[in-house]
Structure formats: C-alpha cells, structure tokens
Amino acid sequence: QVQLEESGGGLVQTGGSLRLSCIVSGRTETSSIMGWFRQAPGKAREFVSAITWQGDTTYYADSVKGRFTISRDNAIHTVYLQMSSMKPEDTAVYYCAADLRHSTVILESWAYGYWGQGTQVTVSS
Numbered sequence: 001q002v003q004l005e006e007s008g009g010g011l012v013q014t015g016g017s018l019r020l021s022c023i024v025s026g027r028t029e030t031s032s033i034m035g036w037f038r039q040a041p042g043k044a045r046e047f048v049s050a051i052t053w054q055g056d057t058t059y060y061a062d063s064v065k066g067r068f069t070i071s072r073d074n075a076i077h078t079v080y081l082q083m084s085s086m087k088p089e090d091t092a093v094y095y096c097a098a099d100l101r102h103s104t105v106i107l108e109s110w111a112y113g114y115w116g117q118g119t120q121v122t123v124s125s
Contacts, residue, residue, distance in 0.1 A: 002026040002114040004096045009119030012086055016123070020081040022096030022116060033099040034072060034079045037109055038092035038121075047107045048094070049081060059105055063089075088125045093118040 008020040020036070031053035039045040049070040050059045058070050069082040079096060097112035099105075 002028075002032070002098050002100065004098060004114055004116035006094065006096045006116045006119040009094060009121045011122045011124060013124050014087060016086050017082070017084045018086065018121060020083070020094055020096075020119060020121075022079040022081075024077040024079065024098065027100070028077045031100075033102065033105050034070075035097045035099065035105075035107075035112055036070065036079075036081045037095045037097055037112075038090075039095070039118075040089075040092040043092075045095070045109050047109070050105045050107065051079065052105060057105070059107060083121070086123045088123045090121060090123050092121060094121050 003025045005023045012018050033052055035050040036048040037045050038048050047061050048064055049068055051070045051072055055072045067085045072079045095118045096116040098114040099112045102111055
C-alpha cells in the first residue's frame with residue numbers, strides 16, 4: 001500500500017506562485033511514476049503533470065506548460081509541483097497520484113492506483 005498526502009494549497013492572486021508537496025509513505029521502496037491531477041467544480045479530473053521514477057522525464061498538460069514544474073526527491077519520498085504565473089483557471093482541487101503498475105507514463109487517471117485526498121488551490125482575479 002502507498003499513502004499520499006498533499007500540502008501547500010491555498011489562495012493566491014493572479015500571477016502568483018504556489019508550491020504543492022506530496023509526501024509518499026508505505027511502499028516507498030517501489031519505483032513509481034508520480035502525477036498531479038486537478039479537478040475544478042463541475043468539471044472532470046484532468047491531468048496536470050507527471051514524472052518518472054528517476055525524475056529524468058517530465059510531462060505537462062498544454063495548459064500549464066512553461067508555468068508549472070514537477071520534481072521529486074526520492075530520498076525524502078516527496079514530489080513537488082511548483083506553480084507560477086498562475087491564472088484563475090488554475091483554480092481546482094489538486095491531487096497527487098502514484099502509478100506502481102506501468103513502466104511508461106500514462107497521462108490518464110485510470111492508470112494511477114493511489115491518490116491523495118487533494119488540496120484546494122484558488123487563484124483570485
């Protein structure tokens with residue numbers, strides 16, 4: 001089993017920055033692809049970013065490319081999402097997710113078997 005706990009959400013003004021953290025506990029010895037997803041009110045959950053176990057390859061949704069950066073520190077079992085130049089449309093609950101089954105990154109939520117509780121991010125205009 002893997003447990004994920006997000007933190008770092010909050011209220012920020014347009015153009016501001018936030019850094020989300022996701023602490024991984026449980027089967028931390030298992031290599032995993034980590035992802036961030038988000039869900040805005042009334043909308044489906046959508047892919048934001050993902051990173052391989054080694055941290056050498058990253059993926060981003062077009063809507064956040066150039067503004068968000070994903071990274072991981074396996075020594076402390078933590079994944080980060082640095083968000084900059086934020087926009088009101090970034091407002092959502094952000095979820096950290098782990099994929100322990102696949103060897104290549106899949107940008108769909110069904111591939112991720114473990115999820116955190118989510119952290120609210122609100123960008124004011």
